[in-house]
Each structure stands twice: as C-alpha cells, then as structure tokens.
Amino acid sequence: MIKSNFFKSVLILSVFSFFTSCSNDDDNASGTANLETKTFSNLYAPQTGGMGAPVGGEFTKFSFSQNAIVTNDSWDIAFRGTTIIVNGGTAIGITDEPTRTGNGAVSIVSNTLDAVTTIPNASTFNQDGASTYAIPTGSGNGWYNYDGATNIVTPIAGKVFVVKTHDGKYAKMEIISYYKDAPANPEATSLTRYFTFKYVYQPNGTNF
Amino acid sequence: MQFKKYIGILFFSSCSQYLVAQVESDTLKTSHLKEVIVTGTRTERSVATLPLPTQIITGESIRKSGLSRLNEIIQEQTGLITVPDFGGGEGIQIQGLDAAYVMVLIDGQPLFGKSAGTLDLSRISVNNIEKIEIVKGASSSLYGSEALAGVVNIITKKTTTTEQLKGNINYKLATFNTHDISTSFEYGKKKIGFELFGNYFKTDGYNLSESNFVQTVEPYSNFTIQPKVKVNFSDKVNLLLNSRIYNQNQDYKSEVGTDKFRGKSKINEWNNSILLNHAVSDNFKLVYDLYATNYKADEYLNDENNQLFDESNLNQWFYRPEIRSHYKIGKNKLTTGIGVNHETLERTYFEEKVNLNSEYLFGQFEWFLKEKWNVLVGFRYDNHHQYQSQFSPKIGLNYKWNDHFSLKTSLGYGYKAPDLRQLYFDFTNSSVGYIVLGYNVAAEKLAELQSQGQILFTNGYDFSNSLKPESSININFGGYYKKNKLSFDYNLFYNTIENLIDTRAIAQRTNGQNVFSYFNIDKIFTYGLELNGSYKLNSNFSISSGYQYLIAKDQTIVDKIERGEIFARDPITLTSFRLKPSDYFGLYNRSKHIANIKLNYLIPSIETSINARVFYRSKYGIFDSNNNAILDKYDEFVKGYFLTNLTINKDFKYRFSAQLGVNNLFDYKDENNIPNLSGRQLFTRIQYQF
Numbered sequence A: 001m002i003k004s005n006f007f008k009s010v011l012i013l014s015v016f017s018f019f020t021s022c023s024n025d026d027d028n029a030s031g032t033a034n035l036e037t038k039t040f041s042n043l044y045a046p047q048t049g050g051m052g053a054p055v056g057g058e059f060t061k062f063s064f065s066q067n068a069i070v071t072n073d074s075w076d077i078a079f080r081g082t083t084i085i086v087n088g089g090t091a092i093g094i095t096d097e098p099t100r101t102g103n104g105a106v107s108i109v110s111n112t113l114d115a116v117t118t119i120p121n122a123s124t125f126n127q128d129g130a131s132t133y134a135i136p137t138g139s140g141n142g143w144y145n146y147d148g149a150t151n152i153v154t155p156i157a158g159k160v161f162v163v164k165t166h167d168g169k170y171a172k173m174e175i176i177s178y179y180k181d182a183p184a185n186p187e188a189t190s191l192t193r194y195f196t197f198k199y200v201y202q203p204n205g206t207n208f
Numbered sequence B: 001m002q003f004k005k006y007i008g009i010l011f012f013s014s015c016s017q018y019l020v021a022q023v024e025s026d027t028l029k030t031s032h033l034k035e036v037i038v039t040g041t042r043t044e045r046s047v048a049t050l051p052l053p054t055q056i057i058t059g060e061s062i063r064k065s066g067l068s069r070l071n072e073i074i075q076e077q078t079g080l081i082t083v084p085d086f087g088g089g090e091g092i093q094i095q096g097l098d099a100a101y102v103m104v105l106i107d108g109q110p111l112f113g114k115s116a117g118t119l120d121l122s123r124i125s126v127n128n129i130e131k132i133e134i135v136k137g138a139s140s141s142l143y144g145s146e147a148l149a150g151v152v153n154i155i156t157k158k159t160t161t162t163e164q165l166k167g168n169i170n171y172k173l174a175t176f177n178t179h180d181i182s183t184s185f186e187y188g189k190k191k192i193g194f195e196l197f198g199n200y201f202k203t204d205g206y207n208l209s210e211s212n213f214v215q216t217v218e219p220y221s222n223f224t225i226q227p228k229v230k231v232n233f234s235d236k237v238n239l240l241l242n243s244r245i246y247n248q249n250q251d252y253k254s255e256v257g258t259d260k261f262r263g264k265s266k267i268n269e270w271n272n273s274i275l276l277n278h279a280v281s282d283n284f285k286l287v288y289d290l291y292a293t294n295y296k297a298d299e300y301l302n303d304e305n306n307q308l309f310d311e312s313n314l315n316q317w318f319y320r321p322e323i324r325s326h327y328k329i330g331k332n333k334l335t336t337g338i339g340v341n342h343e344t345l346e347r348t349y350f351e352e353k354v355n356l357n358s359e360y361l362f363g364q365f366e367w368f369l370k371e372k373w374n375v376l377v378g379f380r381y382d383n384h385h386q387y388q389s390q391f392s393p394k395i396g397l398n399y400k401w402n403d404h405f406s407l408k409t410s411l412g413y414g415y416k417a418p419d420l421r422q423l424y425f426d427f428t429n430s431s432v433g434y435i436v437l438g439y440n441v442a443a444e445k446l447a448e449l450q451s452q453g454q455i456l457f458t459n460g461y462d463f464s465n466s467l468k469p470e471s472s473i474n475i476n477f478g479g480y481y482k483k484n485k486l487s488f489d490y491n492l493f494y495n496t497i498e499n500l501i502d503t504r505a506i507a508q509r510t511n512g513q514n515v516f517s518y519f520n521i522d523k524i525f526t527y528g529l530e531l532n533g534s535y536k537l538n539s540n541f542s543i544s545s546g547y548q549y550l551i552a553k554d555q556t557i558v559d560k561i562e563r564g565e566i567f568a569r570d571p572i573t574l575t576s577f578r579l580k581p582s583d584y585f586g587l588y589n590r591s592k593h594i595a596n597i598k599l600n601y602l603i604p605s606i607e608t609s610i611n612a613r614v615f616y617r618s619k620y621g622i623f624d625s626n627n628n629a630i631l632d633k634y635d636e637f638v639k640g641y642f643l644t645n646l647t648i649n650k651d652f653k654y655r656f657s658a659q660l661g662v663n664n665l666f667d668y669k670d671e672n673n674i675p676n677l678s679g680r681q682l683f684t685r686i687q688y689q690f
Helices: A006-028 B021-033 B057-065 B070-072 B421-426 B439-451 B554-564
Strands: A037-044 A048-050 A054-058 A060-063 A068-071 A077-080 A083-086 A107-110 A144-149 A151-157 A159-164 A170-179 A192-202 B054-058 B081-082 B090-094 B102-106 B129-136 B148-157 B166-174 B179-188 B192-203 B220-232 B238-258 B259-281 B282-303 B308-329 B332-347 B354-367 B374-383 B390-400 B405-414 B426-427 B435-437 B455-458 B470-483 B486-509 B514-536 B540-554 B567-569 B576-578 B584-586 B594-604 B609-619 B641-651 B655-663 B681-689
Touching: A037 A060, A077 B609, A151 A170, A159 B455, B054 B057, B057 B070, B057 B129, B057 B609, B057 B641, B090 B102, B220 B332, B238 B282, B354 B421, B421 B439, B435 B439, B439 B455, B439 B486, B439 B514, B514 B554, B540 B554, B540 B584, B554 B584
Parallel strands: B102 B148, B435 B514
Antiparallel strands: A037 A192, A048 A054, A060 A068, A060 A077, A077 A083, A107 A159, A144 A151, A159 A170, A170 A192, B054 B129, B081 B090, B129 B148, B166 B179, B166 B681, B179 B192, B192 B220, B220 B238, B238 B259, B259 B282, B282 B308, B308 B332, B332 B354, B354 B374, B374 B390, B390 B405, B405 B470, B426 B435, B455 B486, B470 B486, B486 B514, B514 B540, B540 B594, B567 B576, B594 B609, B609 B641, B641 B655, B655 B681
16 A cells, blocks of 8 residues: 655654654663674575465575575474574474474564563573474564455564574564565555564673 | 546435424424334334434435435544545544444345445435444344444334335436436335335546546446335234346546556446235244345456456355244343354455355343333354354443433444455455465465476464454443424544454565565554534524544554554655654544534425535545654644535425535535545436325
8 A cells, every 4th residue: 555645654764763862872872783684685585386276386495694594404493485484492393494404492572672682581481393484474473464455474573583493592583574675554556575684793791 | 446426416205294394394393203213122112212323314314415426425423434546435434443343234135236345325225225223332142243343223114005006206416527317116015015215326527636637526327226025914913025226337447657558447236135024923023034136347457459357346245044033021032043144255366256144143122220220232143164253242321300301321242353364365456466364275376386486485484273353342431412493412422443353464475575465463453432413503504514533543653652662754855754543633534523404494485495515624634655654743734624515405386396405515625635535516406296
C-alpha cells in the first residue's frame, strides 16, 4: 500500500529518530563503547520450491567474527527464506540442512539492541533439534510478521537474538529488513529474501 | 465480490406526505413526540421509556437526503461508521465494535451472505423504507448470535388494505453513469392488501487507482423485487407474506503481473417470510413466524485465451420457524418465544456441505413498576449443536425524572458464534503454500496431511473442546431529554469482548509453510460517549448534531506494552525503541472523534427545502507501518476529514417532485486509504405519484 502522508511521516519520524539517536549515544558511554555495532546488508538467502512445493536449497551461512558469509563450518547462524537455523544442536529434519559442527544456541529477548547489555540466563538459550527450531518459524512466532493481504514480511521491532556462536562467543543481533536495500516501506514487488541486520559481536566477554 | 459503493443513486418514495413540504415538517415534528421502536423488545415501545440506547432513521429523513443504498444512509448517523473490508463489503461499526458483530434485519428477519465476515450493506435499496431502527449494545438476549454490538432493523413500508390503487415511479440519474429506477404499486380490498416494489440500479463504477485495467469499483447492476401480501381473516387473525428477490451482476477483473483476467461476479438472494398474527384475547397474542432465505454468490475469472483461471461459489440457506407470545398483565408485558435454526452452507474451500442446527427459547418481561420506573429483563438460551451453547441475559432500567427527562441504564451479554469458515475451512494458499483449517475439521485434516507425509511437525494443539463463541459484556448509561423544540440524548458505553477468534499455527509443512487453525485468543474493550441533539428554530428551520468519542483497544496489547514487550522500528533509521502505554493508539479503523451537523431549511413560498449535512471523522489507522503489528502514535494514519452532502427538494403541481443534490461537495478523496470515497457525485431525481 502506498501512503499518501508518507513525507509528513518521514519528517516526523526523522525528527523523532534524531532524539532517540542522541539518547542511544548516551547509553553507549557506559564502558562497552569499544564494541562496534555493525550492519550487514543484503544477505541473500534464496530457497527453492515454495508455492506449495517442498522447500529446499543451500542455507546462506554467516559468521559474526568474520562479519561475512562463509561456506565452511565456522558459521554461527544460517538463513534460507524466512527460516533461520543455528550451528548447534541436532538436525531438524528439513531438506538441504547443513551439518552442525558447533555448539551454538540462541536466546530471544524483547528489547532494543542497545539495551541488551548482558548475556541472558543460560536456560533461555535454545538449540535446533529434531522438529524444533531454536528460532521459531511462522508469522508472529519468531522474528517476523507476515501480512497475508500485502504479502509483506516484516521483522518484528525489538526482537533481539543473543546468539552463542559456534565456538562459544556471543553476539547480539536484530533483523531489520527482509528486502533488498532495506526500504522503509517495502512493497509486494520489492526484492525479497535479502536480510539486513544489525549486530554486536563480543569476542571476549559476557557484556555488551 | 468487488467493492462497490457510493454511487449516488436514486432514491424515491412511495409516501404521499412527500408532496407537500409543509406537511412533511409538521409530520416530522409530531412523529418525534410519539416515536415508537420495536427492535429493542419486539413490542412497541416509546423511545423515551425504553431503557436501551436507540436511534431511529425516519423514512422522511432518508427521502430528504436523496440517498438510496443502505451504506450511504448508515454512514450519516452518529456513532455508526461504515468500514470497507477485504471481501468487498461495507459493514457497520457500532460503539467501536466490528461490522461482524452487528446483526442486520429486514422487517425483523436476519440477512445472510457474508463471504469474508461482513454483510455488504449496499445490497439494500432504501427506497421503500418506512424507517430504520438501531439498537446499540449487546442484544443477544432477544436475537442470539451476532447481535453483540447492536441490531439494525430495516422496516419497509407496511401493506395497507385500502381500496385505492396507489403508486409511484421515480428515476434518478447520478455521476458515473448511474441510473436508478424505482416503482411501487399498492392495491387493496377490505380483507386483502397487496404491494409491489421494484428497483433497478446500474452504474459504471469508478476508478481511484492508477491501473486502467482494474477499477476501484467495477461496473455493476442489480434489481430488487419485493412483493407483499396482507390478508385479514378476521379482526383477530391476519397473515403477512413478504418476499424479496435480489440479483446483482458485476464485472470482475484481476491483474497478476502482466497477466490480465476477466470475469463476472453474481449474487442471487431470496428472502421469504410468512407471519401469522393471532390475537387470542385482548391480552394475549400469538405470532407464528416462518422465515427462509438463500444467498448465492458465484464468481469466475478467465485468462486472455478465455480459459477458466479461477472460480468460487457460495450457497447459503437458512430456515427458521419461530413462535412468539405476548401476554399483557396490566401495563406489563411478558414476551416469550421458541424457535429452531437450520443453516447450510456449501462453498469453495469447504470439503462438503455443512449444517448448523440450534434450538432456542427466549423470555422477556417489561415491568412498569411505578409511575417513574420501568424495568426490562430478558434472557435467551441457544442450544447449539456445533459449538458451545449460550445463555444470554439482559437487564435494563429506566427512570423518568420528569415529563421531559429520563435516565436509562442497561447491562447485557452478547455473543457471536464462530462463523462457518472458522469451523470448516479447508484452504490451501496456492501461491505461498500455507493451509488454513477450520477448528472442527482441523484434527482430522491434520492427521490426513500427516499420513501423506506433508507435515514436518505439529505444535501440539488439542481440539477436543469446542471452540467458544466470542462473547461480550455491554454496559450503557444514558439519558434522554425532550422539551418543546429541543431534544437531547447522551449515552456512555462500555464493551468488552472475550474469546476473540484468531489464527494460530498448528503445524509446519515439509514445504516450510504453516498450517493454521482458529482459536479463542484475544480480548478487546471499547468505551466512549455518544451525544445527539436537535433543535427546531421555527417551522421552517431545524438543526441537529451528533458526536461520538471512542476508545477501542486490545487488552492483550495493553498488557504487553505495560510489561515493556512492544517496540516500534523507526522506518528511516531502522532503530527499534520501546513503546510507552500512552503510545498505543488502539484498534485499526477506529476514530476517536466523529461528529455531524445537519440543517434543514424550508422556503415555503417556492415549496423548496434545502438539506445540508456535514460529517467529520478524526484520524484513524488501517495498517502498521513500524514493524510491531499494532497501531501506535508513530504509525502513519489516515488523515481526519470532512464530508459535505447537499440536497434540494422541490415540489411541483400535478404530483411531481424533483430533487437535485451533491454528495461529497468538496470532492474529498484519499485514493490509497479510503477506496469507498469516490469523490463528488451529482444527482438529480424526478418522481411522479398516482
């Protein structure tokens, strides 16, 4: 849907974000400022099938420490369509699933990325397992809402994944778009399955 | 069913009062004084003493407005909003509750035919309407399922047994090549009366979109035929036969990428009722009421090679025999009734024809305690076979402060049964691949999918208990003042609905998509204030005005925001921030403020009256724009707007009258957000009576 008062909203929201940006800067002055918030744009996670047919295809694997897509076993999380898996636990049982070699896990926290400063309790971390996703799939369950009327996938604001990496480090991340170049208002024709996410990688500690 | 609307149309009247404008206004004045309503109690009650919030739209005001479809009339009333939905219909929002919770009746009989949950009001021509009665608030104690937000009862002209042949014919021409022709004939003998009403309506529709293939509203035409017979067997026994036949044809088009599809959508509707009134004695009356209705909707799309691409069908039948008794004990009245509902539905996405059966009984006592007090108590019990049975009580209290002012309060229970889709749907989305299953078929279908190896895992939901109806508690507290030229009423209302039905994923398919079914999940509440006033300055000039303040929210969301669990994402910086409780705006499609002002001015010297109406609706949201699936104050909103409608009525000699009008005078449009607002429409109409 195209919005008629779009520009007005842009203006209002820009003003608003100016203020929130300021306050974020203040928050960051608390000792972990050496950690960098990175944005990884347009991680392409295609899938085959769909449209009622069985889904398949290679997962796109990502490593936080390398800030890059990887093809070896050093991955922490991997993407295919709206499905996200972690490098830890056992096979879920879906087609073309990569072998898990690490000890990764994820804890899902409702908060802003900046406000997550500590590692959540160990009991809140989940791994993939037979017929179980560490990051639940489906609209409203995990990281996104799907609008059946507009066919738009929207990452839920304030869903932060604290990821235990394959080698036991931590990263916190928030997915901010599922569309190429993260348009503010994606349309049904926007190119899809392009993840943009913000994250902070903590190579040696348990605070962000 | 495509969206179709707002084409200014014809209107007309079979009312002899229409001829002389002076008589009209006097009639209006006196009729207000003894305003009677039947919808609240199924007995004749004066509006002043009935302890329920009500509204009456007189036939006179409908005629003066020049409007002719029900949706157009409804949206001119205080506190009523017409809301377009995805299925193409336009339903009524009452007290901030969705159109799905409003029961629409014609002469006391329920209308059917909701393909996407909303009954499309534009199906109803208002040309032969005597009046429209609206009872706000839960009314399930009399009407059962769906009468949760309120009841709208369209009362058509009564058949008279006079020996004269009477009738009228009129024609209206409006913008968008819209034609509307109506005619009615009345004839009677001492013991029998006959009336025939017919209406034909045709329009080219309109287009607000940029596409030059698919229009916002595609061209359509429809006709309505309504024959009525009344037979007086004796002073004590009479029989009424009412029929309504409705047929609509509309172009249906779709564009998928560069592929263009064309087709038609058709609606056939038939309502038939037989009513036998028997006055057993002066104090005891029996009514035998038999009602049957059928609603059929069929549509198809062909591709460019004229091969069938898609089609869907819906065929719904409803039968209801009911017996009511009215027993008078002094001033007090006891009303009881028993009946049986039988409903069947066949449609695309249902595996087989489904049946819904229930039996019910209701009782009501109107107790005039003392000079100043009256009490209304009622209940209804519905024994449903396909979902949980329901007991719906209601109590109302009226206190007459003095001759001019009375206080009213009421408390009632309302419910809406799960619709047949929520119970029996079996739908697979062909483009994405998800499945939606009705609650009653979900367990069986899921097992079937599992045995076919289509299911990766299930989420462990249990379907052994029946799905519960959505149920509400409604409270009203109001007052009614009337003295000389001024009348005024107010009502404070509160509604809370529990067990709202929504979808949840019950399993995941091997294709990565989910299987959904329906569950009782949400809880919402609405509260607000409605005000109405009218004042007659002199015999030629009257003014009325109305206002509604409304808050409508989802309790689950309120709780989540209070726990700090809801965030919004700034669409520019893509940074998330936590919402405060005061940031929550509420449910979609609700405006905090709606208001209207209506003026009627008569110039006797030229037998011309001018009728002007101005409407305001404050901003509201129709979608989330900052990634939290709720409406908060940082979202984009549909801007608040004013609409102005103007009608001029002129009477000529020789039983002719003419009308000239414009709807949406200042041509307000919001192409992307308000598809049911077509822009300015001019119309003219001429009527002849005999």
